[in-house]
Amino acid sequence: MNKAAGRHAVGGPTSTDEAIVVEHLRVQRGKRLVLPDLSVRCPTGQLIGLLGPSGGGKSTFMRSLVGVQVVAGGTITILGEPAGSAGLRRRVGYLTQAPSLYEDLTVRENVAYFARVLGSTEADVTRSIADVDLTDHAEALIVNLSGGQKTRANLACTLVGNPEVLILDEPTVGLDPVLRRDLWNLFRRLSQEGRTVLVSSHVMDEATRCDRLLLIRSGQILSDSTLPELLARTGTEDAESAFLALIDGSAA
Numbered sequence: 001m002n003k004a005a006g007r008h009a010v011g012g013p014t015s016t017d018e019a020i021v022v023e024h025l026r027v028q029r030g031k032r033l034v035l036p037d038l039s040v041r042c043p044t045g046q047l048i049g050l051l052g053p054s055g056g057g058k059s060t061f062m063r064s065l066v067g068v069q070v071v072a073g074g075t076i077t078i079l080g081e082p083a084g085s086a087g088l089r090r091r092v093g094y095l096t097q098a099p100s101l102y103e104d105l106t107v108r109e110n111v112a113y114f115a116r117v118l119g120s121t122e123a124d125v126t127r128s129i130a131d132v133d134l135t136d137h138a139e140a141l142i143v144n145l146s147g148g149q150k151t152r153a154n155l156a157c158t159l160v161g162n163p164e165v166l167i168l169d170e171p172t173v174g175l176d177p178v179l180r181r182d183l184w185n186l187f188r189r190l191s192q193e194g195r196t197v198l199v200s201s202h203v204m205d206e207a208t209r210c211d212r213l214l215l216i217r218s219g220q221i222l223s224d225s226t227l228p229e230l231l232a233r234t235g236t237e238d239a240e241s242a243f244l245a246l247i248d249g250s251a252a
C-alpha cells in the first residue's frame with residue numbers, strides 16, 4: 001500500500017528510506033555525560049517509540065535531533081540533511097514536554113501564529129486543529145482549556161507546517177486513557193500518511209502502539225527492534241518485563 005496515500009499526504013521530497021540517522025552522538029549536560037555514544041537509524045514512515053525510565057536521556061536525544069541541544073560529538077542526519085539546518089525547519093515538527101502556547105490567545109490564534117512563522121496557510125491552520133479534534137474549541141482561550149486540550153492545541157501548532165518527521169516528547173504523559181488512545185490513533189494516522197513519528201514515553205505499555213521500539217537507559221540504546229522481536233529475544237510477554245530482562249542481562 002502506498003503509505004503516502006492518506007488524507008493529508010506528505011508533500012515534500014523524501015531523500016532517504018532512513019529518515020533519521022544518528023552516529024556516535026555524544027552529549028554532555030553540565031558535568032553529566034548524558035549520551036556517551038549513541039547510534040541509531042529510524043526508517044521513514046514508521047511510528048517509533050522511544051521508551052525508557054525518567055532521566056534516561058530521551059529529551060536530550062530528541063533535543064539533539066531537532067538541533068536545539070549542544071552536542072559534543074557525532075553526526076545526526078534528518079531526511080538527508082544535518083540536524084538543525086534551515087532546510088529542515090518546516091520538515092521537522094517538535095513537541096516539547098512543556099506546552100509552548102500563549103494562554104491569553106485562542107487555539108486558532110496560537111496555531112495561526114506558528115503558521116505565519118512557518119509560512120503555512122489558513123487551510124493548514126483549520127486542518128491541523130481538526131487533526132487534533134479541537135475544531136469545537138478553536139475559538140476558546142488556551143487558559144480555559146483542560147490539560148489534555150492544551151496538549152492537543154500544542155500538537156496542532158506542531159502539525160501546522162505539515163512536517164515529514166515528528167519528534168514528540170512525552171505527548172501522552174498525565175493524560176487519561178481515552179485521550180491517550182485517541183492521541184496514539186492520531187500518531188498512527190500521521191505515520192500512515194508517510195510521516196516518521198518518534199514518540200517518547202516512560203509508560204511501557206505504549207510499546208504495543210509502535211512499529212518499532214527504541215529502549216533507552218542511561219543514555220544507551222538497550223534495544224532497537226519491533227515488539228515481537230524484543231519479546232522473542234528476551235522470552236517475556238510484555239515490554240516492561242522485556243526492559244527489566246535487558247537491564248538484568250546487561251548488569252550480569
Ligand SMILES: Nc1ncnc2c1ncn2[C@@H]1O[C@H](COP(=O)(O)OP(=O)(O)OP(=O)(O)O)[C@@H](O)[C@H]1O
Pocket residue numbers: 029030031032034052053054055056057058059060061202
Ligand atoms: N540542563 C541540564 N543540565 C544538566 N543536566 C541535565 C540538564 N537537563 C537534563 N539533565 C540530565 O540529563 C539526564 C537526562 O535527562 P533527560 O531529560 O534527557 O531524560 P528523560 O529520559 O527525557 O527524562 P524524563 O522522562 O524525566 O523527561 C538526567 O540525568 C538529567 O538530570
